[in-house]
Amino acid sequence: MILRNFFKDMKSLPKYKCLIRNLVSRDLTLKYRASIMGYLWSMLNPLMLIITYIIAFKYILGMRSISRSQIIVGVVLWTFCATAMMSSVKAILTSAPLLQKVTFPRVIPVISTQIFCLIQHLIVYPVLFITLLVLKKFPNFNWLYVFLILILLNIMLFGMGLFLSTVNIFYRDVEHFLAIAIRILFWFTPIVYNISILSERRFLKYIIAYTPFSPFVRSMTAVLCDGHPIPVECGIQMVSYSVAALGVGIVCFYSFQHRFVEAI
Amino acid sequence: MTDNGDILVEHLCKDYILQYNRAMTLKSRFVGIFNRRYRTTKTIFRALDDINFRIPNGISLGVMGHNGSGKSTLLKLLAGILIPTSGKIKVPDDAYIGTMIQLGVGFSPELTGLENVYLSASLYGYQRKEIDKKVEEIIEFAELSSFIDVPVKNYSSGMQARLGFSVMIIMDMDILLIDEVFAAGDLSFQEKSKAKMMEFKEANKTIVFVSHSAKALDEFCDYVCLLYKGKMVGIGVPKDVNEQYVALTHKRTTFEEAQTSLAVPEALLV
Numbered sequence: 342m343i344l345r346n347f348f349k350d351m352k353s354l355p356k357y358k359c360l361i362r363n364l365v366s367r368d369l370t371l372k373y374r375a376s377i378m379g380y381l382w383s384m385l386n387p388l389m390l391i392i393t394y395i396i397a398f399k400y401i402l403g404m405r406s407i408s409r410s411q412i413i414v415g416v417v418l419w420t421f422c423a424t425a426m427m428s429s430v431k432a433i434l435t436s437a438p439l440l441q442k443v444t445f446p447r448v449i450p451v452i453s454t455q456i457f458c459l460i461q462h463l464i465v466y467p468v469l470f471i472t473l474l475v476l477k478k479f480p481n482f483n484w485l486y487v488f489l490i491l492i493l494l495n496i497m498l499f500g501m502g503l504f505l506s507t508v509n510i511f512y513r514d515v516e517h518f519l520a521i522a523i524r525i526l527f528w529f530t531p532i533v534y535n536i537s538i539l540s541e542r543r544f545l546k547y548i549i550a551y552t553p554f555s556p557f558v559r560s561m562t563a564v565l566c567d568g569h570p571i572p573v574e575c576g577i578q579m580v581s582y583s584v585a586a587l588g589v590g591i592v593c594f595y596s597f598q599h600r601f602v603e604a605i
Numbered sequence: 606m607t608d609n610g611d612i613l614v615e616h617l618c619k620d621y622i623l624q625y626n627r628a629m630t631l632k633s634r635f636v637g638i639f640n641r642r643y644r645t646t647k648t649i650f651r652a653l654d655d656i657n658f659r660i661p662n663g664i665s666l667g668v669m670g671h672n673g674s675g676k677s678t679l680l681k682l683l684a685g686i687l688i689p690t691s692g693k694i695k696v697p698d699d700a701y702i703g704t705m706i707q708l709g710v711g712f713s714p715e716l717t718g719l720e721n722v723y724l725s726a727s728l729y730g731y732q733r734k735e736i737d738k739k740v741e742e743i744i745e746f747a748e749l750s751s752f753i754d755v756p757v758k759n760y761s762s763g764m765q766a767r768l769g770f771s772v773m774i775i776m777d778m779d780i781l782l783i784d785e786v787f788a789a790g791d792l793s794f795q796e797k798s799k800a801k802m803m804e805f806k807e808a809n810k811t812i813v814f815v816s817h818s819a820k821a822l823d824e825f826c827d828y829v830c831l832l833y834k835g836k837m838v839g840i841g842v843p844k845d846v847n848e849q850y851v852a853l854t855h856k857r858t859t860f861e862e863a864q865t866s867l868a869v870p871e872a873l874l875v
Contacts, residue, residue, distance in 0.1 A: 353730075356730045356732075359727040359731065359732045359736070360724075360727040360728055360730070364724070367720070367724060370715075371713070371715050371716075374715070439728060441686065442704060442706045443684075443686070443728045444684050444685035444686050444704070445728055445729075445730065512629070512630055512631045513629050514630040514631050515631070518631070599688040602686055602687060603621070603622075603687070
């Protein structure tokens with residue numbers, strides 16, 4: 342039943358592709374209309390974080406294990422994950438006025454939010470690549486793995502978005518819990534430090550290696566900063582995490598979607 | 606899915622769960638374990654009870670009844686916005702269904718009128734090219750050509766209503782589900798939209814039309830369905846139904862008497 346509804350929605354997506362495009366472009370226009378800096382805002386936030394972290398960790402704490410390029414790549418990817426989660430948790434609630442008046446697949450607001458966040462992430466890439474060139478990280482064929490990482494990451498974020506937006510309808514404070522969880526998760530993901538410095542603390546290293554976003558950040562830094570392919574254990578983790586998140590998300594979303602309109 | 610474009614409603618029931626003191630947050634759910642005052646109590650309210658009818662393709666059916674008799678609920682169920690508690694609704698599969706539950710469907714106040722036309726037409730499932738073809742006509746019908754690039758938040762409520770109605774009527778849907786539309790717009794716009802609705806009706810398309818106005822129902826509807834406290838009294842021609850509606854209002858007749866005097870026409874039986 343759940344799967345049948347899911348596939349029915351997926352089949353009707355071509356019919357609603359114009360709606361998805363309009364919703365995404367609405368979000369983009371609303372974000373950038375009447376702002377002088379326009380899309381530079383998308384870069385300002387990660388940029389400020391990067392500068393702060395580089396000063397704090399490289400220069401004040403003098404950490405050797407992490408390079409500037411690793412912090413940059415990590416923070417850019419993390420910003421995407423955090424904004425995607427924070428926006429998709431509200432996706433269904435904010436489109437309540439539409440859902441209460443017209444029938445269209447309930448999953449569409451979640452999809453359009455995800456695409457909106459992805460676009461904002463992708464427009465940072467040109468600047469990211471130029472920065473990496475300045476830091477003498479030159480592209481090689483392994484950089485193509487970026488596509489694979491992004492595809493898997495988006496599958497996982499989409500699954501999480503389905504789950505979070507569903508739960509948030511019935512318990513509105515999930516949003517606030519999530520904000521705290523994201524803060525904590527940041528430090529439990531190897532972004533501003535390298536996981537190798539934990540070799541003496543086996544238990545902590547174990548936890549950090551298995552938090553949801555660490556395989557993605559680790560693979561991204563391995564590919565972009567070191568020019569290596571994706572580490573095998575990270576690859577396995579990424580695939581299993583994204584499949585699991587998608588599965589949980591679909592089951593959760595489609596078991597409750599018939600109650601959405603009455604609950605919002 | 607019906608093969609001939611009919612809408613079928615069989616043993617349709619809809620319960621609303623009224624939750625007093627609903628736990629909206631995890632915190633209040635948690636507090637509720639210890640403190641009785643914060644616990645949710647539920648009562649079930651049956652908004653629609655065992656509704657049966659068929660709307661043959663091309664028929665316009667009016668829905669009439671007192672406040673709270675379940676008219677809007679029925680419309681939302683037909684539109685697929687709400688899901689029935691039990692029973693079945695069958696609506697033709699690929700039909701474009703225009704719903705007008707409230708005026709100004711899904712308008713984003715910050716976007717311009719034109720952007721909103723595209724957004725709300727795509728909500729019904731139309732593609733960009735199809736909207737491109739009609740957009741001129743929509744703007745012209747809404748009489749908003751000089752305001753179309755202004756954000757909708759600066760529109761008056763009448764302007765918003767006109768735009769919303771125009772999108773729905775010009776996009777040429779297969780089925781229209783309408784809740785009290787003629788309340789908005791000035792006299793000339795009302796007359797224009799009535800004429801458009803008549804055209805729509807003559808094109809043999811299905812309309813379900815909720816209204817309190819006996820005059821409007823008489824003008825547009827082939828048959829009218831009368832609801833009373835969630836139950837269906839019957840279906841008949843507008844004049845007969847209005848008689849029963851007035852009689853029920855003044856308590857000159859009981860539900861059972863009204864039910865026997867309003868037999869459902871054969872074409873509309875399931």
